[in-house]
Amino acid sequence: DERPKPRAYVSDLPAPAHSDRDTVAGLRLVDKFQSALRQDDRAAIVDAARQLVALRVPVAGQWLTLSLVAARNGEVGLARQAFELYAESFPGSPGAAFRKVDLLAQIGSWQEILTMLREWPADWPLPPGYAYSRGTAAMYCGESKEARRYLEEATLVLPQSGAAWLSLGLLLDFADHPDLAVLAREQERELRAFLAGDREAGAA
Numbered sequence: 001d002e003r004p005k006p007r008a009y010v011s012d013l014p015a016p017a018h019s020d021r022d023t024v025a026g027l028r029l030v031d032k033f034q035s036a037l038r039q040d041d042r043a044a045i046v047d048a049a050r051q052l053v054a055l056r057v058p059v060a061g062q063w064l065t066l067s068l069v070a071a072r073n074g075e076v077g078l079a080r081q082a083f084e085l086y087a088e089s090f091p092g093s094p095g096a097a098f099r100k101v102d103l104l105a106q107i108g109s110w111q112e113i114l115t116m117l118r119e120w121p122a123d124w125p126l127p128p129g130y131a132y133s134r135g136t137a138a139m140y141c142g143e144s145k146e147a148r149r150y151l152e153e154a155t156l157v158l159p160q161s162g163a164a165w166l167s168l169g170l171l172l173d174f175a176d177h178p179d180l181a182v183l184a185r186e187q188e189r190e191l192r193a194f195l196a197g198d199r200e201a202g203a204a
Contacts, residue, residue: 028058
């Protein structure tokens with residue numbers, strides 16, 4: 001396997017401040033950011049997010065939320081900076097590294113997703129969503145053969161997920177692939193049975 005070995009994450013952002021004053025300011029900014037989210041005030045959301053990134057407030061997993069919120073508000077550069085801080089909070093974590101797919105998909109950076117997943121470190125486990133994400137990215141990048149391979153794999157890895165079948169259906173005409181059409185119908189029956197069982201368990 002030629003996938004590269006993982007490297008220690010090194011952020012390009014400036015080093016964090018450690019004074020008590022900055023800690024208090026950071027807590028206030030977190031409150032400001034959450035209030036802006038509740039009020040859906042875009043200007044206030046972006047302003048608070050910029051200040052949180054500048055101060056490198058230690059909010060760990062919340063950097064991912066902030067990153068995705070910034071992306072939804074069209075602040076791609078800010079979103080990327082926030083994700084750097086998220087990744088830095090969980091160094092060496094394959095799960096945290098894989099969450100970058102969420103950000104890149106939101107901003108439509110499919111080639112970047114494909115490159116990242118092709119270069120996934122050899123001694124890191126493959127996340128459950130790896131095949132689906134790689135197949136979808138390959139499809140958007142026009143890599144049909146690679147897309148089919150990984151989307152078919154995704155239907156086996158995540159059989160209860162309709163997303164992989166949906167993407168595969170966009171890529172291929174099942175009328176030309178009867179073997180896949182049969183498998184799709186089988187998976188649909190299994191999914192219906194699974195959902196029916198969930199409903200019965202919830203009603204009990």
